[in-house]
Amino acid sequence: xxxxxxxVASPARRVPTEFDxxxxxxxxxAGLALLLPIPFVDGLIExxxxxxxxxxxxxxxxxxxxxxxxxxxxxxxxxxxxxxxLWPVQAIIYLIRNIxxxxxxxxxxxxxxxxxxxxxxxAFLLDYAIGRGDLDHPARAELAAAALHxxxxxxxxxxxxxxxxxxxxxxxxxxxxxxxxxxGWLRRQKSAETGQAATTIAAHWGEFxxxxxxxxxxxxxxxxxxxxxxxxxxxxxxxxPSSQ
Numbered sequence: 001x002x003x004x005x006x007x008v009a010s011p012a013r014r015v016p017t018e019f020d021x022x023x024x025x026x027x028x029x030a031g032l033a034l035l036l037p038i039p040f041v042d043g044l045i046e047x048x049x050x051x052x053x054x055x056x057x058x059x060x061x062x063x064x065x066x067x068x069x070x071x072x073x074x075x076x077x078x079x080x081x082x083x084x085x086l087w088p089v090q091a092i093i094y095l096i097r098n099i100x101x102x103x104x105x106x107x108x109x110x111x112x113x114x115x116x117x118x119x120x121x122x123a124f125l126l127d128y129a130i131g132r133g134d135l136d137h138p139a140r141a142e143l144a145a146a147a148l149h150x151x152x153x154x155x156x157x158x159x160x161x162x163x164x165x166x167x168x169x170x171x172x173x174x175x176x177x178x179x180x181x182x183x184g185w186l187r188r189q190k191s192a193e194t195g196q197a198a199t200t201i202a203a204h205w206g207e208f209x210x211x212x213x214x215x216x217x218x219x220x221x222x223x224x225x226x227x228x229x230x231x232x233x234x235x236x237x238x239x240x241p242s243s244q
Contacts, residue, residue: 013220016127017212019205021198022060026053027123028197029182031116031164032171035108036179045182050074050119054135057126065130069141073126073148109168116164121152121215128216134223143230147223151215159211163204167197 016023030049036042051074058065125148129135134144171178174193181193 013216014131015213015216016124016131017205017209019202020060021202023057023127024120024123024201025185025194025198026050026056027119028116028167028201029185031112031119032168032178033182034112034115035168035171035175036182037175045186046115048186050122053119053123054126054130057123058130058135061127061130063130063136065135066138066141068138069135072138072141072145073129073135075145109165109172112168112172113161113164116168117158117160118152120160120164121155121158122148124212124215125151125219128219143226144223147219147226150222150226151218155215159208163201167200170197170200 026049030046030053033042033046033049036045054065054070054073129144129148135141177191177193181191181197184191185194
């Protein structure tokens with residue numbers, strides 16, 4: 001008897017292109033954490049909000065994700081062995097880059113805007129995948145996570161970047177307010193600064209409706225391709241070789 005999972009029917013399609021601050025709050029602060037002029041603290045805060053995104057988005061949609069599914073989408077897609085070998089060099093580069101960012105305003109804006117745009121993309125795709133039920137079962141969540149990461153990795157340009165630059169520029173001018181907003185949201189407290197950022201984002205979010213639909217289409221196509229590859233791999237594995 002095999003434990004091959006039964007085929008999963010394609011879920012009903014609903015693309016959540018509307019802006020909901022709860023969906024995008026963790027993503028926003030994960031991106032803006034780069035502005036904090038405190039080495040390593042910014043990285044810790046970014047990682048914390050990044051890990052919190054799937055659970056918070058699921059709860060907002062009235063869902064509860066299995067822990068393996070959360071781990072699948074939070075897993076960093078990189079080779080562990082070289083990372084372990086290179087971490088001292090990466091730490092030095094990290095420190096130099098942090099110091100350099102405090103000197104060069106343009107570099108700060110560019111880096112942070114790209115990261116903020118990336119996390120907005122991640123939040124949207126997580127919300128979409130959760131709504132489809134792709135993360136309800138750990139086995140399917142592995143494929144969904146792979147599709148999500150592939151779409152993020154192949155997204156080179158985005159209209160969201162312009163809005164991200166506007167939000168970053170505002171936050172950069174008021175670092176004290178940003179720090180208060182970030183540390184307040186760690187305790188799930190919404191400040192006046194948080195409300196202002198949410199209002200600014202919401203005012204422009206409708207402009208990205210068509211883009212977000214296309215992003216969802218890319219996710220669908222990528223997931224379907226990964227499913228086809230999985231089926232083909234299983235079929236090949238169960239085929240008896242004609243010769244030894």
